[in-house]
Amino acid sequence: MSENQSPMEPIDDIDPDDPYTLTAPLEIQSVLRNIKLSKSLVHVYVLGQEASAITTVLDVDSKENRLIVDSFNDPMVTQQVQRARKLVAQVTLDRIHVKFVCPPLAPCEFEGKPALQAAMPAALSYLQRRDAYRIETPVVNPVICTITLSEDTKTRKVRLPLADISIGGIGLYDEQQLPEHSIGTIYEDCQIALPEVGNLTAALRIQHVTDQTLTNGKTRLRLGCAFVNPSNSAINMVQRYVGRLERELLAKKRGFV
Structure with missing residues (x-):
């Protein structure tokens, strides 16, 4: 803590008054x-x-x-x-x-x-x-979330790559493909293909939205989404996939991959 910082002020984004x-x-x-x-x-x-x-x-x-x-x-x-x-x-x-x-x-x-x-x-x-912990998903061969949109009498599917995942929700990258990005927006029946685990179906609620500028100058949105009333089977699938990613990261860190 700096000399000018009050003991009651948060230390960056870690709140010293939080019981945890x-x-x-x-x-x-x-x-x-x-x-x-x-x-x-x-x-x-x-x-x-x-x-x-x-x-x-x-x-x-x-x-x-x-x-x-x-x-x-x-x-x-x-x-x-x-x-x-x-x-x-x-x-x-x-x-x-x-x-x-x-x-x-x-x-x-x-x-x-x-x-x-x-x-x-x-x-x-x-x-x-456990749901507070997020893990980044692969950049190469990214995990894809498919969202079905109803527009008038037609339906359209939007496929967005994941940024990260936890049992609380996922992060998505969107180059303005979704029609609505407002916080609180819910997309039903989203399909997430988890490699070597299976296809997960869940409703997603947008929790936060941030702009990102890429190295090529283009911009995209990063959407933080929460699972809405996920089933026990969906939670188990996410836990298995997160465990798989953690094992892969550990193997890479130890030079086994």
Whole structure:
């Protein structure tokens, strides 16, 4: 927390007054050490950009008040992360969703290998809700959500790629194909083809909408959508698919793929 920041103000988007937020340094360090011991994958997002990366916690140095994480495989992503003013890190630990704002990362060495370091986070969200955790879906061969639109006496199908998924809902990319993007809009009977899991049918409600500018100068919308009264079978399908993605990411991180 900066000297000019009131103790009652949120620390970026982590609210210190939320009952699920930890602000005591020893509690934060304990959670981070458990993440290290479990070798859980940490998803790091650059806010306001599409850049993201996966890492693991290597060390929680309480004496130097620093967190050390493994270096990233992609040099371009590493540069984006190091230049970023604000990063958000997310990880699941024993089905508990952990989230914290990560201070700027700087290169360092840990046990003779390249690594990244940052000051210890000032606050950490520790929320036991599986639906709070989202995982990015593949960019190559993306997961597709098919939405059927009724227009006068005709129907039209719109196929939109997923950005991410959780049991709470999905993120979609839309290049102005849907007729309505207002928050609260509900699209019924949406079909989501989950690879190696099956076809999921659910109603989607738009929760938030953001504009994104692509590298080619074009713009698209990112729609955050919640499942509306999903069935138990739909939730189970999402859980199986999320578990599959997590196993694939872990295998890539360990060099098995």
